[in-house]
Amino acid sequence: MKAHQKMLVGIAAGTAAGLLANQLAGDTEALKWVVANLTMPLGRIFIRLLLMLVVPLLFSALVMGVCELDLKQLGRLGVRTLGYTVVFSAIAVALGLVLVNVIRPGEGFNLEALQAAEKNPLSLKAAPPPTSGSPVGFLVAMVPDNPLRAAADGDMIGLIVFSLLFGAGLAVTQTPGARRLRETVQGLYDVMMRLIDGVLRLAPFGVAALLFSVTADLGVGILKNIAAYVFVVVLGLGLHLFGVYSLAVRFLGKRNPLTFFRDVRLAMVTAFSTASSNATLPTALKVAEENLKLPNHVSRFVLTAGSAMNQNGTALFEGITVLFIAQVYGVPLSLSDQMVIMFICVLAGIGTAGVPAGSLPVIMMILGMFKIPVEGIGLILGVDRFLDMCRTTLNVTGDLAAAVYVARGESASEPPPGAPAQQPG
Template sequence: MKTKMSLTTKIFAALVLGIITGLAVYPMKDNPFISKYLIDFIFNFLGNGFIRAIRMVVIPLVFFSLVVGAAGIEDVAKLGRIGIKTLIFYLSTTAMAVILALVGGNIINPGKGVSLGTVAVSNVTVGQPKPFVDILLNMIPINPVEALANGNMLQIIVFAILVGVSLSILGERTLGMKRLLEEGNALSLKLVEIVMLIAPYGVYGLISKTFATFGFVAIIPLFKYFLGVVVILFIHCLITYQGILAIVGRYNPLRFLKRFAPTMMVAFSTASSSAALPSSLKCMQETFGVSKSISSFTIPLGNTINMDGTAVMQGVATIFIAQIYGVDLSMANYITIILTSTLASIGTAGVPGAGVIMLGMVLTEVGLPMEGIGLVMGIDRFVDMFRTMINITGDAVCTVVISKSEGEKLQEA
């Protein structure tokens, strides 16, 4: 009986095969036939065809995911202060994760000194520096339809959140609209699944072209990117999360990690926040002793809007791609990345690989080429396992902190 190869295995195999193919073709890259038909036609078609498919699904995925996510936060009104504290925790830690990623990315410099972008750099432009007030004002869409048509991600995010909140307030009067938007969200996720089916071919084309053009030197920044993301994820988990847990929640971080470790392993192995949701709920209620009224709110909400691990990946990946293409990001660009990644985390689906799709909107917002996704796509499954583990750990830390702030007595033994 034949065992069906998983998509993850196919993508990794495509990465390895792409590296081998590219290195084999590299010595012959100046041959007119090889250059014109193999590199510029076959590799280029496979890689950029995949990139165009990603761009096709980004906007509907962002819009529907955010609307449905915001519309589903009905318990915020019921829980009052618990809802406000939870939202503040999730959004602030996500912003901290992005800032940490940007600082760490500039220290590690995963793409620095490697001129992979010399061919394309002349075609790359990033937004000119703008006053901070203009960045904030530009988040408010004058014409939402125009924002959707032009792919203005920050405006789309703000509009989608407002629509979702309005639907939540209107309640039963908009059940038909909610159902329609939920169906649109399901359709967008299915489109992502379909696009991901061609991911191995896209990764093969992009990686083959990269290594065929630049040779073995291309593997160095790829390894630095992976190492950089993992190191920053663990710093965020062990310092940011455990620091908040100890100082604000007054709970022993070592005890927390020991108790929550089995659920972390579920998230790590599945690379899916949604798959780890049942385990997270059970662990919070039975192992930690958090009440159902709190854990049943904070964990599912965090599963929807708290994607710190994904935000870290997006921050480091953006710096990586910018450095690869020789583009200097301004302070305004960094502010845009922080805002976009923080708000984008609300709409990141809790399924494997969704984060790399959402990366496309961050790159679009700062004007970086989406072709850079091809470099990170090949190893994204391995990064995804680590960032998913961090995502669900953040949900659990928030739950414990909120529980303690509400005077609940947690299990200490």
């Protein structure tokens, strides 16, 4: 069986067994014992294995994402690409937060879910929430005085800021030692991705255990919430893909949106089927150069950087998922809390791995920051593969839309940023 087929079997088995246990055993001590001592610990081990990799993965991914931009020679291409990424990621997250606040897919089982989480003796330790106070105080608190302590304390905003600064410093330091350090960080990233791939092989069992625990406690009603959650995510992705990107292509790229979507359909289909921005990169480059007729140096730079940092769909998905799980467990999030979540999602989008399920560690990190039960991630794991395919399609299309915008006014004969200068003689 393929990985996604095994996941589907785990989803079906865990959900069906949990619903059956809820109907037959109800609120009995035997079912409570099974959940508390068997299925929930198994699911928690799966989650903790993923959480264990968050800090090194986030650090290495952010550092390499910034390093590969070659900051010394970016020029106007880098400025325009980075500006586009930040603005459209913010629009995506804001759109998602509006939808999840208006539709509120997580409401309906708040009290039951919260009581189940409070009674469970195996709750994971949550990271500290962001420091409340004035905007100036928050900006000051973003800069960690000790990055190692920030990572140990779960201060992920501080870790993200340090990682971005470290990556910028590494990008502009051209010494033999710095180049070796860059290779070391790349090696760390490669190892983390291999470990995550290994942990995800356990996903069918972990997901089955988590879904059994949730459905055995909450019954069939929670499936209505999950269906509403999927609807909100797909609606948000669709509005951003066909609404926001159409406007961007028309007014920033000066192209017909219908022609643009027709030209990039091969890349969109590849992204949907692989659920990986990295795996779709060769196809996206081919589409950009052959169908969109973009200058080679623009398409290669923007699409390569975009596959690592222009993750609009992932940022939107992360924001919706955090608020959905908060609604399920009845954890209130103020407007300022949601602004912080939006900020984190935009920043984390730079370093989210362009591979299937690459956003799950970031979501769990944010859940911990706001004291939302991290085991709530089990609610969405069953539908994550489909949503991953959808958000990857948005990510890849966004990269191509960015390339169309950046290519305006560029000459096809210009050398790419960072190309080595000709040596005399």
